[in-house]
Amino acid sequence: MSITTLAFILLSVMAVTCAIMMITSKSPVNSILWLILVFFAISGHYVLLNAQFLAIVNIIVYAGAIMVLFLFVVMLMNLNADTEPVKNYRLQLIGVISGGSLLLVLLSAIMKVKEQHPVQMNIGDAGLVKSLGMTLFKDYVLPFEISSVLFLSAMIGAVIIGKKEN
Amino acid sequence: MLLAISLALIIEKFILIAVIVSVSLVVAMYATWGERKVAAILQDRRGPNRAGPFGILQPLADGLKLFFKEEIIPNFSSKFLFVLGPALAMLTATMTSAVIPWGDKVELFGREISLQIADVNIGILYVFGVVSLGVYGIMIGSWASNNKFSLMGGLRAASQIISYELAMGISLIALLMITGTLNLKEIVVQQQQGGWGGLLGWNIIKQPLGFLIFLICAFAECNRTPFDLAEAENELIGGYHTEYSSMKLGFFLFSEYINMFISSVIMSTLYFGGYDMPFVDESAFSPNIAALIGVAAVMIKAVLFLLFFMWVRWTIPRFRYDQLMRLGWKILIPLALANMLATGAAILYFNK
Incomplete structure (x- = not known):
């Protein structure tokens, strides 16, 4: 196994784990911090694809600016795990349905791609x-x-x- | 191949990282001593003079004091984040040093070693990215303290850093339009060519306004006076580090000095020729001597900037918060935009 493959696996595991932690953690501040880690993992993927510009812009824009504003709002409103209201059953159902539909749309878009470009590790200079x-x-x-x-x-x-x- | 790494390269880079990080730590340590001495001179006092000759052992004494103090973690804070705050502050402060060219190449043991940890083609953007991450240490630490004054200090710091980042970025764009590259090493090499001993090649000649904006923003990014509202003790007790004690407080204070040193180095790299010593022709010497001269040039320029930082701190009083925001949004950003447009117009005019 080459270093590139190893790095890819590590980054993917990190991205998926952090994304799951972001959804499941109760405290909004922790959620945001997990999301920032997801962005870092994705930036790592960009670096593997030799897209350094995209990697650093991803960090500057998302991790460095947008997430700071998110954190800002959450901290100012003092949202904690204990202040989170219990969501009612109907809202949860609506959430599941809309989230599921989005997943379906994304999946169908990915499945529809006929011509599959293999990922160009290291050599691509598109980024x-x-x-x-x-x-x-x-x-x-x-x-x-x-x-x-x-x-x-x-x-x-x-x-x-x-x-x-x- | 991107990741084809030989063992020798790994060892070389590790040694380089260790040397550069420890040098910046030592410089930051003595910056605390220098700050107290400068303050003393400006206020007609003597300053620290008990520990060692001229008090040069004072930073060690301060460090020991911080280490031996009792470590208090507030009861209702989230403990992990409370520890993560100062750790992140230190991490982001030292990370920037990776892309700075500290000198040209040295030849040791038959190997050519570049005095730059990572020569990436997005150098400036990397610096910018790390600077934008610098907020997190302060924000996380202030929130985890579970103290309203800490939180206010942290929010002040974050909004200040975000506001001044914009003007900083726009002033950098004007510089990039002239140099045409994001690579810090290439920017330094470009500045070495110029009349009058190389002085006329420095970017400060072409971008005086851009440098001024960058300098002001660097002060704001480092939370230094006149922009130290995040730790204004008469309004906020101690700001974002109110609840911190022992070495965790030390890390917060220390990261400010590392930030100062690193931003001094970046300013000298971007606008003052980096490792280019004026009136000296480096190619006349052997590569190792030339590299030494280069490192000395960077350090001299950085120390001069550090002295400037301190001079300003003990001369100019703190802004009010609305004045700070007005300066950032209504003066610096339009000025930086005008500078960018003027630079673009000049480039178009002279290239025809």
Whole structure:
């Protein structure tokens, strides 16, 4: 077994375990911390695929920014395991059904892929800064710019909602 | 192959990591001594002068004191997270040193050893990623303390670090537009070419405003005065480390000094030529001597920055919290954006 395979297995086990722990842990703060570990495992996978840029951006954006905000809100609201309300039966049923449907959609999307590209370990350069930049700013420049405008409008919208009281 | 690793390489990297981490620990240790001396000089006192000549054994005495103090873990805290907080603070503080080029190559035992632990092509982004993780130590520690003042301190620190990260990132983009690479080593090599002994090649000449923004943000990221609201003792008792005692408190305080040292090194690498000693032609010497000169250059620049950090701390009073947020969001970010646009325009104009 090569080091790459070993690293892949370790990272996968870590990702799946942390994801399960994130769902099952009662305290919201612990859930967030497990989720951060999931992001680290996924970043490790990116590094194995030689996509260093994606790996570090995943950490900067998700682990470094979004999760900090999550943690922020949870800590400010002082959510603990003991303050968590008992959810009623109907809500749980709805949750199971909607979660199950999402799983079905994802599974069918994966099954439908006819042409299976084997994962290129180590050699692929699709995730390096240069090739990613070339793809984003040459082939997909219009969708890229449109999505950036979308983000900007979402940001302005959030500011306006936050200012509503005045 | 990405992961084809020879044993010699592993040993080499381990030794390099051990040396670099212990050097940054020692520098941070003496930064605490230096801080007290600088404070004493600025306030017309003598400062620590009992332990050893000029008090140079003072950091050891301080460390021993912290180790021997009683360790208290609050009853209603989550114990694992309470210990994890300072551990994470130390970990993220030392992790950044991995991508910094401390010098060129040395030749030892017939091997060419690069004085950089990991020469990755995303160098700056790695630094940025680790900096953005630095919040967790403070946040987790403050929340696990189960104390409202700790929590307020932690939240202040987190919102401050997130706010100033933005301006820092935008000022870095302007620098990246000039250098055209994320690789820290290449950035240093580019700066070595320049007129007047290499001084004119430094990025500070091309990016004075960007450097100023980066410097202010570095102060904020390190929680240093005038941005030390996270531990403002007259408002928050002691800030996020109120409940901490013994060496766990020591780790929190110590990680601040490591952060200071590392950000000094990064500033000198990005804007002041890194391991480039001005007016010295490194290629005239044998590689080992040249590498030594390079390491000396980095350290001198870093120590100068450290002195600047301390000078500012004992000169400028603390901001109010709304002033801090206004400076970050309404002044630094627009300024950084303007700097980025001006840099882009200049590049387009001169390249035509």
